[in-house]
Amino acid sequence: MVQIAVAQLAPGQDKERNLADAARLVAGAAGRGARLVVLPEYAMFTAPKMDERFAETAEPLDGPFVSGLLRLAREHGAYVVAGVNETVDVPGRASNTLVAAAPSGEIAATYRKLHLFDAFGFTESDFVHPGDTAAAPETFEVDGVVFGLQTCYDVRFPEITRRLVDAGADVLALPAAWVPGPLKEDHWRTLVRARAIENTIYVAAAGQCAPAGAGNSMIVDPMGVTVAALGEGTGIASGEVSPARIAEVRGKNPALALRRFGVSPL
Incomplete structure (x- = not known):
């Protein structure tokens, strides 16, 4: 078993x-024994409105913010997953990138968001360059448990999670900045649990809280049971992920073995 945590906060424009703020939450989670801490999407920079600031404040992966995440991982002996706006060679754009910082001080995995949030009145693609659908899923291992990465709006596209499961992931780390709105919190909870249930994996979903995000960070097990959760405020929720629990659930519900269709990029 591996102890993990989701850390919920409200990042702003001061990187x-x-x-x-992230350091305090990582320290608290590591103090509870967490070997991996998942922080939200856009943990590096968030503004009330998505505009050119997201590109202007972007940094390379060897910049100050990711270097700080790597330092936190080393100091606390825990993996740290967080969302950053990464510089790209596209004028006026950044990449919405997840970084998994390892205790070794190295980047264990990266993921660049594939499905941009052009919905519910938002157009993330005006300022963000999407990831490459042809890129193979990156995973990383923590004490024998394999983790995969995806971001926020991606959770509405079940094939993304299935590709990670096909790549060996036992746990989905899902940073988000889930925008509040009518029925949005219900959508979030339903989709997170659905991705866990249909893939018989754990999902560790870490969201921003108010004012930009709807909160509701949670850890869900392969049967859809909520192991730990948060409400609307800053905080940490921790729980265990267990390969034995995955095997137990898959023994009862061998959906992955029984499926008759695969997943490939369009």
Whole structure:
């Protein structure tokens, strides 16, 4: 078994303060024994409105913010997953990138968001360059448990999670900045549990809280049971992920073995 945590916060436009807030939550989670801490999407920088600031404040993966995440991972002996806006060679755009920082001080995996949030009145694609659908899913291992990465709006596209499961993932780390709105919290909880149930995996979903996000961070097990959860405020929720539990659930519900269709990019 591996102890993990989801850390919920409300990042803003001060990147140094965001890193300091993340540091406090990572320290608290590691103090509870967490070997992996999942922080939200856009943990590096968030503004009330998505505009050119997201590209202007972007950093390379060897920049100050990711270097700070790597330092936190080393200091606490825990993997840290967080969303950053990464520089890309596209004028006026950034990449919405997840970084998994390892205790070794190296980046264990990266993921660049594939499905941009062009819905519910938002157009993320105006300022964000999407990831490459042809890129193979990246996974990383923590104490024998395999983790995969995806971001926020991706959760509405079940084939993304299935590709990660096909690549060997036992746990989906899902940072998000889930925008509040009518029925949005219900959508979030339903979709997170659905991805866990249909793939018989754990999902560790870490969201931003108010004012930008709807909160409701949670860890869900392969049967759809909520192991730990948060409400609307800043905080940490922790729980165990167990390969034995995955095997037990798959023994009862061998849906992956019984499926008759695969997944491939369009």
